[in-house]
Amino acid sequence: MEDNLIELKNVEKYFGQNHVLKDVNLLVPTGQKIVIIGPSGSGKSTMIRCMNLLEHPTSGSVTVDGVEITAKKAPVAKVRQSIAMVFQQFNLYPHKTVLENLTLAPTVVQGVSKTEAVDSGMAYLERVGLKDKADAYPAQLSGGQQQRVAIARALNMHPKTLLFDEPTSALDPEMIQEVLDVIIGLAQEGITMVVVTHEMGFARQAADRVVFVDEGQILEDGTPEHFFENPTNDRTKLFLSKILH
Amino acid sequence: MSGGFTQWFSNIQYMFSLQQWQYFFKNGFTGLLHGLLLTVEVSLLGLFFALILGIVFGVLATSQWKVARAVARVYVEFFQNTPLMLQAIFLTFGLPLIWPALVKVPLFMILVIALSMYHGAYISEAVRAGIQSIHRGQLEASLSQGMTYVQAMRYVVIPQALRVVLPPLTNQAVNLVKNTSVGVAIGAMELMYMTKQISDMTTGPAFLVAALLYFILCFPLATLARRLEDRAEVNN
Ligand SMILES: Nc1ncnc2c1ncn2[C@@H]1O[C@H](COP(=O)(O)OP(=O)(O)OP(=O)(O)O)[C@@H](O)[C@H]1O
Numbered sequence: 001m002e003d004n005l006i007e008l009k010n011v012e013k014y015f016g017q018n019h020v021l022k023d024v025n026l027l028v029p030t031g032q033k034i035v036i037i038g039p040s041g042s043g044k045s046t047m048i049r050c051m052n053l054l055e056h057p058t059s060g061s062v063t064v065d066g067v068e069i070t071a072k073k074a075p076v077a078k079v080r081q082s083i084a085m086v087f088q089q090f091n092l093y094p095h096k097t098v099l100e101n102l103t104l105a106p107t108v109v110q111g112v113s114k115t116e117a118v119d120s121g122m123a124y125l126e127r128v129g130l131k132d133k134a135d136a137y138p139a140q141l142s143g144g145q146q147q148r149v150a151i152a153r154a155l156n157m158h159p160k161t162l163l164f165d166e167p168t169s170a171l172d173p174e175m176i177q178e179v180l181d182v183i184i185g186l187a188q189e190g191i192t193m194v195v196v197t198h199e200m201g202f203a204r205q206a207a208d209r210v211v212f213v214d215e216g217q218i219l220e221d222g223t224p225e226h227f228f229e230n231p232t233n234d235r236t237k238l239f240l241s242k243i244l245h
Numbered sequence: 246m247s248g249g250f251t252q253w254f255s256n257i258q259y260m261f262s263l264q265q266w267q268y269f270f271k272n273g274f275t276g277l278l279h280g281l282l283l284t285v286e287v288s289l290l291g292l293f294f295a296l297i298l299g300i301v302f303g304v305l306a307t308s309q310w311k312v313a314r315a316v317a318r319v320y321v322e323f324f325q326n327t328p329l330m331l332q333a334i335f336l337t338f339g340l341p342l343i344w345p346a347l348v349k350v351p352l353f354m355i356l357v358i359a360l361s362m363y364h365g366a367y368i369s370e371a372v373r374a375g376i377q378s379i380h381r382g383q384l385e386a387s388l389s390q391g392m393t394y395v396q397a398m399r400y401v402v403i404p405q406a407l408r409v410v411l412p413p414l415t416n417q418a419v420n421l422v423k424n425t426s427v428g429v430a431i432g433a434m435e436l437m438y439m440t441k442q443i444s445d446m447t448t449g450p451a452f453l454v455a456a457l458l459y460f461i462l463c464f465p466l467a468t469l470a471r472r473l474e475d476r477a478e479v480n481n
């Protein structure tokens with residue numbers, strides 16, 4: 001087992017002239033729950049999407065579970081099997097049932113047998129409270145239910161790491177808590193997690209570590225207590241004063 | 246040349262004479278049926294290969310690989326913007342002079358190739374539009390689960406794109422069936438060619454029956470296309 005599941009080293013990202021990530025360095029130790037916080041447009045999504053190479057850094061390196069995925073000819077698809085992602089917009093497969101959403105990648109990508117994928121899939125659906133929706137299609141579910149299915153889909157890959165990019169930002173307010181509850185439940189287990197979120201309560205409750213990003217730079221990196229009680233950077237203080245009042 | 250086509254109709258004035266129809270059913274009808282059979286075969290084969298070409302080039306046209314996109318673009322633009330008739334005639338009479346091995350390819354196969362290339366280009370455009378209508382998050386979700394680009398296309402993107410692509414695809418099938426009639430110019434013995442052969446003796450019945458046979462092939466397909474279009478609109 002690697003000590004650090006994810007390592008971003010001197011990562012720079014440009015979209016054309018737009019300098020979105022500026023010399024980002026981040027180590028994610030195995031088992032840690034990291035919450036990434038920052039203003040809109042600060043580069044949080046770009047940063048987390050570099051971790052599974054949905055965005056390719058302009059320079060610098062990304063290493064996941066000991067494999068440098070930014071290297072030429074790196075086995076990216078293979079590495080992605082162990083680092084699952086949950087998206088803001090759920091991105092469930094609309095032409096597949098809930099259960100098929102969970103079994104597709106394990107069977108096709110990992111070569112898991114259909115029965116095995118169904119068994120573990122049903123167990124995860126039960127865990128997120130949606131066992132009775134196994135045969136429904138995503139369009140028949142509420143946003144909160146869809147996001148819980150997306151989490152179960154991620155889990156059914158048996159990943160070492162879970163990446164969440166604002167998992168509750170597209171939800172109606174009354175559905176946010178049901179999704180957060182599931183994520184908080186997961187946070188109590190050994191799995192490594194990186195969560196981009198605006199939910200400060202969640203950060204306080206579930207995070208081992210809070211990373212604050214502004215204008216593509218990591219300005220704060222420490223425990224939730226440190227971040228919320230004694231932020232060192234002026235821009236962090238400004239951000240907190242806006243968001244906590 | 247003007248004689249060429251008017252000659253076909255040299256006895257059109259007897260179109261409604263009983264004798265003509267008797268003569269037609271005795272001496273011409275089986276010929277037409279043979280033509281029909283070949284038209285059906287050419288259509289099925291042509292559609293099969295056009296689908297393969299259309300899917301391959303449609304997917305290439307949406308890939309991140311610049312060279313692939315350029316190749317797909319050139320293919321589509323070339324075949325969409327030159328007449329099928331020209332392509333078929335060149336393939337039959339021109340290319341074998343440069344590439345003699347082609348002489349051995351049967352004419353109906355040449356027709357299949359010409360139709361596949363031509364309609365493959367149109368299907369490719371439909372497939373490209375269909376794929377691009379699928380939200381990018383679908384590809385990203387698939388890739389994030391460790392699928393390769395090809396797996397993501399096969400299991401996630403294309404099955405969804407198919408719903409969008411099906412109506413234009415069915416229209417292409419109708420056009421392909423009708424376009425088998427360029428066989429008349431290259432000597433492939435499909436329905437139109439046989440109609441011409443028979444029409445020397447019995448123009449009216451030959452043309453009327455041929456038109457009816459084409460209609461019977463195409464009308465159900467066209468109806469299907471309209472239904473699919475209506476359904477696609479309801480879904481949106
Ligand atoms: N695919 C892209 N092409 C061009 N520019 C992009 C792309 N993705 C992001 N950007 C730009 O990069 C910057 C950072 O975007 P990013 O989505 O990473 O921010 P964020 O912190 O996740 O914001 P939010 O809280 O709104 O989700 C923004 O200026 C955005 O416009």
Ligand SMILES: [Mg+2]
Pocket residue numbers: 044045046165166
């Ligand atoms: Mg974002």
